[in-house]
Amino acid sequence: MFAPARRRCAHSIAKSSAHSTDLLPSFLLPALSRPAASRTFTTTAPCQSKIGSAPLSVPSGVTFRVIAPSTKGRGSRVQAMSTVEIKGPLGELSMEVPHYVNINQDAALGGPTLTIQDSTDAKQKAMWGTTRAYLQNHILGVSEGHSAILRFVGVGFRASVENSATTVESEYPGQKFVNLKVGYSHPVELGIPKGVTASTPQPTRLLLEGPEKEVVMQFAANIKKWRKPEPYKGKGIFVNGETIKLKNKKIK
Template sequence: MSRIGKKPVELPSGVSASVSGQTVEVTGPKGTQTFRATDDVTITVADNVISVTPRGTSKRALQQWGMSRTIVANMVFGVQQTFKKELEIQGVGYRAAVQGETLKLNLGYSHDVIFDIPKGITVTTPKPTEIIVEGHDLQQVGQVAANIRDWRRPEPYKGKGIRYKGEYIFAKEGKKK
């Protein structure tokens, strides 16, 4: 049984939801998001509460139950507030700057990395060594942050690279004479 799936998602004031078939549409002050659920779950809206129930007891139905409820809860949160991921850059000469709709990264390569910022995502650089990714879709915010991090992952010897804020990098010991 899914402990997450059992909990109903309450709609705060200013947020409305509608269900047509397997498609859920949530509208709020920051915009509209839609989600198409699989046929393994049933989604209903009643009295400002969205509830998700499984259609059967198969393993797949129970997996989809908790996942669908979590996606709907993230949509409700996303239409009223923003999700945020913070990245740190460590390394001599490594820096980032936002130029219009692109993020320019100097990461020790022979060329600058130009990263196009997708629509619906806001990237800011308060310092040259900090990147903040914000948006209303949790999945998209996480994916953009992961794509930026993939340009130069933190290496285990000196810790140089792009890391999530607060991420611990296990440092390896170098060569000994």
């Protein structure tokens, strides 16, 4: 910001120096004639994540297939996306991959490896690791499955799995419902999403299992919203190893 002013001052000093040498002290002339150097806030190199370049781990019994995109019926401005189909003992999942993400299935690489077209594009670099993480979660889901354990902490707090509900309607045939008793005067009934199984090993424990991690954790979040953990008595619904720091009671 001060560089133009310095150049103008130095230029005027240089023009008038032939007529007078007593305008400024001599120790100020080098500072005014020197161009302003750009400063950086840090000297450390940025640490780039290596998740996107890591090969996918595909266990035995799981098939990983990439379907080429189809341009039929698409506009010229729409980039077609390829589809990845993953089949395993617990089910089948599919996912669309952005057009700038390439999947190399060379056996010498140790597993399917993802690359991007432009390594300088911020969006492509961000989606590189995200796409790889989603694919690895799908592989783990169809082979071992994902789970979430909900703990009900509070007097009378408990959950049960019912075959029918009175307050909500079923969305698909054979749907089961989770019945929550968490301090409300009315029953709280939630339909279990398709592909997710729920069980209650204890009245205060609810186990959710399913091949798709996003669906399992989203359903767990929907259950938690009915009684979020509060910091004074420590009551509420906790997901997995979640804890809360207790506060002192307010004294008036």
